[in-house]
Amino acid sequence: EAGVAQSPRYKIIEKRQSVAFWCNPISGHATLYWYQQILGQGPKLLIQFQNNGVVDDSQLPKDRFSAERLKGVDSTLKIQPAKLEDSAVYLCASSPQPPNEQFFGPGTRLTVL
């Protein structure tokens, strides 16, 4: 069974630039999550999708972050414009329905200069 795929694996941008991350969950998983993991901290949930609807985006900085999950499969997380404090690893995870264990992708490491 293929795992959660994410791309790119690494991204370096200047502050105020835009960036997008892509996630392809495990086939058949209804729930998709995006997490932000700042160096030295545990992952923090940014947004949770159930199929293509948003379940929880209370921790998403909506003035600069956006996410979508078209057709209930792939998802894209965008940051526009990026700030220095956005430097982190962005993890995508998926889980089956009903949600139980979450399966994580390898993450995208973002560096904002």
Place this chain on the structure above:
Amino acid sequence: AQSVTQLDSHVSVSEGTPVLLRCNYSSSYSPSLFWYVQHPNKGLQLLLKYTSAATLVKGINGFEAEFKKSETSFHLTKPSAHMSDAAEYFCVVSDAYYKLSFGAGTTVTVRA
């Protein structure tokens, strides 16, 4: 609200000796608890999970954890450390909607 506190930010052990990673949790109801491991530049991997069945939970790679409600603890142990156990470990609590709250992590180093 729910949260976890990992009591050690860094643990260093010699190869072949026991490993103990400590975790206390706070939850307003009977929680589900997990331990995840993260190797450098790799995704998070589930080691084990507690979901109100047996209080002693066995996981992969020889790890186990014991749920102690009276102490609100979920400590992770392994009898004999291996070099490949060097990684970051996260204790995680889940609410009724499977929203995960992560601890700050414990970095494990293994000395030869």
